Amino acid sequence: MIERHYVNLPGGQLHYRRAGEGPPVVVLHSSPMSSAAMVPWIERLAADFTVYALDTPGYGQSDPLPYGGPDPEIPDYARRVVEFADALGLDRFVLGGTHTGSKIALATAVAAPERVAQLVMDGLGLYTVEEMAEQLERYTPPTVPVWHGGHLVEAWHRMRNMWTFWPWYRQEGERRLDESMPSLADLHLMTMDMLRAGLDWGVAYRAAFRYDARAALGGLRVPALLIAKHADPLHEHLDRLRVEAPTMTVHSVGNEEHLDRLMAAFDRDLGLPDAPPSPVVEHAGGTTRRYVTTEHGVSHVRIDGDPAAPPLLLVHGSPGSADSFDALVRDLAADHLVIAPDTLGNGYSTPSRAEDPRIGDFADATGAVLEALGLAGVQAYGSHTGACISLELAVRRPDLVSSVVADGLPVLAEEERADLLENYFISMAPERHGEHLLRAWHTIRDVMLFWPWYRQDAAHVRPTGPGETEHLHRLVLEFLKSGPTYQDSYRAAFLFESQARLAAAEVPVLVCAAPDDMLRQGSEEASAGEPVTFVELDPAAGRGAAWAVRRA
Template sequence: MRRQFLTLHSGRRVHYRRSGRGQPVVLLHASPSGSATLTALGERLAQSFTVYAIDTPGHGDSDPLAEPEPEIADFGRALGETLDGLGLDRVHLYGTHTGAKVALSYAVTRPAGVASLLLDGVGVATDAERADLREHYTPTFALRGDGTHLLAAWQQVRNMYLFWPWYRELEEARYATPMPSPRDLHELTVGMLVAGEHYPLAYQAAFACDPLPLLRRVGVPTVVVASEHDPLFAQLERIPSLGGDVRVVRHRPGGSDDAALARVLAEHVTAHSAAVPDAPAAAPPTLDGADRTPVGVARGFAVAGDAELHLRSAGRGGRPLVLLPPAPASGAALDWLLVPAGASRLALAIDLPGTADSQLGTATDRTSMVEAVLAGLDGLGLDEFDLYGAGAGAGIAAGIATRAPERVHAAVIAGEPAATDLPDLAPDPLGLHLVRAWHLLRDHALRRTPAATGRSGPSVDLAVCQARVLDLVKACDTYAVALRATRSPARAAGGRVPLLAGAPHPDPLAFVDPAQDAPPAGIAADAPAILAALDAVDG
């Protein structure tokens, strides 16, 4: 499924996945994850329909709502704004757990916009159960220097498949369900960590919502289902016979969960497909449109063959500046240059293939990574540009200058990729790979900090370390491929492109001896000096 961003008139940014063609089927995920958990289901349905899987506000890559304590109706209204922004007047709607209550709220308030509704695992709790869930279910995770907050998050997600509720570790709270694979646990845990302080909000709204009054009011064809492995399966018995548009069924007649659910959902959609127009064609990747503003940072994707490259952009006009970050950090590590550059030109920072939010695709060496970045720039219509590359990004920047010198006005090469061991971060059943990633980055940050600075306070900014760890573990399977491919930076052949030496940007994986001399000379690592040096090159 292709990933895209939509910026609403309010300025709120929505991230979603889209695939297929035909009538629109909209999927809403459970807390605390994002739309990635619905990819397998979406790909099955995309064989017959246009499928949208939308990140709940505050989850995945969607901005949170403005309300400090939103209710489920607020999430329902937000869904309506998103569907309007996508040009979808009438859809088939699926929601699971939190997503089920959001879908139900929307269907009750805007029945004309919903052709069919399928609610998977809608919780029907008593008043006492709702109060208990609201008090205990959503602890926050204070950042700790030893990284154990990551293990606490992993254990919470793992317990969700052992006990209901997860925090009641009693024999009577045990339920029989298959434990997800370490990779699935990883996806759920990282989703919760990415949501951070916003992850409790959708949960709290869902726990406060009693769905029975809404089910009595719903006026669209509705199926309520739950897997026998779902802790909410037993709560189906609490739904009275409502008749009319609502029926309760079980959706696991056999086969894999996704396959069985896809069949039930497809049958329900097909039975209520009259007078539902096909979804509009997908918009191509572009740097124009409502989300392009002269200030601030927008986000998007560039298509690079069989993969997508995530980018951050600012400004418009002028000679574009393409920024390639010191992977495994994302383009956010270069916001200090991106935002000032956007005041006078278009600037965009691209996560290297296989790192942070960019897919690796078939880019397995430096040559193919250079080609992937160039393909993404081609798709965005960028013919000539300046380059800034730091760390691993410096190797790709120099490779682009060699491969396509006629397109590069000038390039700043700020350091080289670190030569260090790259540990295996494949998801571990107990979440230990998250702690390995934490200490990898924290130890490198400590080595960059002199022991005798005379400063008070922590020697490592834990919030920055957390952001870098999340960048790293989002691509735990591919980050090492990307870094190994960039360790020997190419040099522009024949001097056809002016290569300017920049003061080395702090590399997330660079070991630095605190007792060393001053760093190598080069253009100062500040935005005005870099932009002035690029502009001074005679084109």
């Protein structure tokens, strides 16, 4: 089983995947991917090793480098690999990488030869001055969000082109690659990795283009192997080596045998000790992310603020994750210890293990996270779906929740509920030309314009606009994180009986909503009688969600 972990390093966290038992192997992905791209390596190597697949800083779920400035170099990334090994107690390890990962691995082996027992590289770029200049200029154009979402399709087709031409922007017959197009699921995963890397997704790419691998090979002192398959655009670079590297062997291999030969290259007989257990992530302030495993699934949890401050559970709405409320979390973390899980099936949390989950299942999972973290008597804030979960948790577990702020509770008539359940959800299945990305973009945009979003007539107009394009881009990425399981928490919220559960509450409940919230009227009508009160939010006047939490 592949586990996912974070580790605290100087200046930020690094995310990694771990599997297997035995001596340690660290593997590094290509740009602009994440450790998810290394799953085929992990699955094969885990039979003989403890495998650590790192998200390069600034990619996947790892924080950017805290040093190196806006344009770090490959040795800066190599320094992070050593810091990772130090934090996990890996004195010596086998190191492997592909493309950008090969250069980071090479720089690590040159800088810390006493730590690297063996180096395995899959493709190593050795560019001419002219190639480097052209690629620095053209290979990594920034993502520029546009109001119609076309930048998402542009990213999708750029990734397709990376499997079709070398370099991707030279769309000429003689530049075709002898590669099959990845599956739609893999292409979606890689495009999401590119988009999650930020608007300037090419930081590590450009570092790789600038890195002088030939000079580095001259200083290589550890046993090493360089391999490239015929279809790899870096295969032709094997003929460019022209360097004395006596500890390195070089292999050109066919496409079909590539993975087998690559996996066989990792030395099983180095006599390295077995890897130690991964350390538990401790929160000491700032922002900490970790995973919490319970009987309900694996929850990805964000923790912010002073560990000694009063604890506050924050539960996001659907679709999205805890990061959907980044500004709110940072505000509340000034005087609270904020615990913000991604609800199951959203963000980076696994789907619920319940076959057809209801709000009670999400509440139980959230309660189990609090118990695992040793927290009780917390104040809870939730928005929309999160309001349902927070309220239900308070009803079920008043020992865990001392009070609730429910921001926008769905109160639905049966006809409205049936209409939403039938029409609200869209297909998130990847499509060949990226149509699913546009569908996601315009669904989120239409949510800002109509309620419900699919009733696009004058009677259903909302008095709101889609906001700034970059903000909408972030919301859409949060939506896309969840994939098809985003429907589970939404459906549970539509089926939730808010009024009955408000009546069952024994702890104080403050219900609130902004005037332009589509759930505002129902929220107020449902909030009659102790221990429930209602207040109207007015963010423009400083009475937003954080104000409601501090008022409660």
